[in-house]
Amino acid sequence: MTDVIDVAADHPFGLSALPYGSFSVGGGPRRVGVRFGGYVLDVAALADRLRWAHADLFAGPVLNPFMAAGPDAWATVRADLRGWLAADPDPDLFTPLADVALHLPVEVADYVDFYASEQHATNAGRIFRPSGEALLPNWKHLPVGYHGRAGTVVVSGTDVTRPVGQFRDPEVTFGPSRRLDFEAEVGFVVGVPTAMGDRVAVADFERHVFGVVLVNDWSARDIQAWETVPLGPLLGKSFATSMSAWVLPLAALDHARVAPPARDVPVLPYLAGDDRAGLDIAIEVTIGGHVVSRPPFATMYWTAAQQLAHLTVNGASLRTGDLFASGTVSGPDRDQWGSLLELSWNGRDPVTLADGATRTFLADGDEVVMTATAPGPGGVPIALGEVRGTVRPAQV
Structure with missing residues (x-):
């Protein structure tokens, strides 16, 4: 975890990007995350805390359930993420990128x-x-x-x-x-x-x-x-x-x-x-x-x-x-x-x-x-x- 989330407005992984991935910390379970600057946001933890309607889509280690939910869910979650990150995000939900292991973000079907x-x-x-x-x-x-x-x-x-x-x-x-x-x-x-x-x-x-x-x-x-x-x-x-x-x-x-x-x-x-x-x-x-x-x-x-x-x-x-x-x-x-x-x-x-x-x-x-x-x-x-x-x- 980190004390302060400080991501410049012109950071290439700032609010306009927000890519999704799969990460783990210290050999722990794989989680769905979003990259924000030099940090990884634990999306599953955030979804649970905010009681998102789509929280269950982030319960697993890969993006497949969320991806299958379709464009309306994608747009809603992205808007929610951008709004929360633009406000005063809780640093407890972030891990420095250097401290995580990254995994294949999707279960590749074909x-x-x-x-x-x-x-x-x-x-x-x-x-x-x-x-x-x-x-x-x-x-x-x-x-x-x-x-x-x-x-x-x-x-x-x-x-x-x-x-x-x-x-x-x-x-x-x-x-x-x-x-x-x-x-x-x-x-x-x-x-x-x-x-x-x-x-x-x-x-x-x-x-x-x-x-x-x-x-x-x-x-x-x-x-x-x-x-x-x-x-x-x-x-x-x-x-x-x-x-x-x-x-x-x-x-x-x-x-x-x-x-x-x-x-x-x-x-x-x-x-x-x-x-x-x-x-x-x-x-x-x-x-x-x-x-x-x-x-x-x-x-x-x-x-x-x-x-x-x-x-x-x-x-x-x-x-x-x-x-x-x-x-x-x-x-x-x-x-x-x-x-x-x-x-x-x-x-x-x-x-x-x-x-x-x-x-x-x-x-x-x-x-x-x-x-x-x-x-x-x-x-x-x-x-x-x-x-x-x-x-x-x-x-x-």
């Missing part, structure tokens, strides 16, 4: 990863199909994606063990991946589920999606390249996906809404109507503390609303806790590319770090950290929680 950046898809196409078209014929007609592995989504700060698998170099080989990569992505967490057969329209995005996280879609490029044809990624992706410990409510991003990039191919009606569905989120990626990329999410060709509409257009149901990620975020400039695959051009052009070391792909011991900010009220930026992970040697 995980889907998309491929929504035109620049990233173009770069990948030029790398792997240098004599062909950079974009495949379907790319501008639908948000391309694949179904991932929910059970290996881990919270920020979890170490990632270098995967082993099968790849060709140049003969078919088995062993630790030699081309381990990061992918800077933004993820969206589903709150309100749907029944099988239902579809979610672009306009109904905010009725189902609770909030936003940062995602590192760790990728073993050599394993991925060998296994992908003809079906798609499996072992090259499924060993780990890291997400930030804090879920920023969509309501916090009202001032970050932008139009998506101009589209030169008409979309089908079920993907139309997302004129303000883009988000101005600025991401920064470091390796060992050295900035290697600053990907701009506002450049994403396919919006999250379109991704959700496409994900459900065949009648596939949503579950509370579903996570879907944007795919690698890459901007038009080289220092805006969101993966080492692009930054090193598949190993051809090594990236130089601050200490003079070079990387084509990740080395054991590398710590990758992604942070992000977005415009808030009055021009004050708000922060998304970081996603951090350190590469550990393969288990062989």
Whole structure:
């Protein structure tokens, strides 16, 4: 606990942000909390004290019950939190961030990863199909994606063990991946589920999606390249996906809404109507503390609303806790590319770090950290929680 709660009006985790997470203190039980400045507010304790109508939604260790309650509950709780914090908050309900352990904030039900950046898809196409078209014929007609592995989504700060698998170099080989990569992505967490057969329209995005996280879609490029044809990624992706410990409510991003990039191919009606569905989120990626990329999410060709509409257009149901990620975020400039695959051009052009070391792909011991900010009220930026992970040697 702390004696005084002093959070500056322009703090990136101030009243305009208020992301939710799951925390524990000293090995105690997991609780739902809200980050406020450099503190964690015990939301369950506050809800009980104030006898909130929604207090029972915070009785467990994760956000799923609260997320399932829907937009009216989300708005009511957020308004109550903002009002209480703006008054004279009781310091007994806060713990300094340095004194807590953070956990996966949601029980992840399903995980889907998309491929929504035109620049990233173009770069990948030029790398792997240098004599062909950079974009495949379907790319501008639908948000391309694949179904991932929910059970290996881990919270920020979890170490990632270098995967082993099968790849060709140049003969078919088995062993630790030699081309381990990061992918800077933004993820969206589903709150309100749907029944099988239902579809979610672009306009109904905010009725189902609770909030936003940062995602590192760790990728073993050599394993991925060998296994992908003809079906798609499996072992090259499924060993780990890291997400930030804090879920920023969509309501916090009202001032970050932008139009998506101009589209030169008409979309089908079920993907139309997302004129303000883009988000101005600025991401920064470091390796060992050295900035290697600053990907701009506002450049994403396919919006999250379109991704959700496409994900459900065949009648596939949503579950509370579903996570879907944007795919690698890459901007038009080289220092805006969101993966080492692009930054090193598949190993051809090594990236130089601050200490003079070079990387084509990740080395054991590398710590990758992604942070992000977005415009808030009055021009004050708000922060998304970081996603951090350190590469550990393969288990062989």
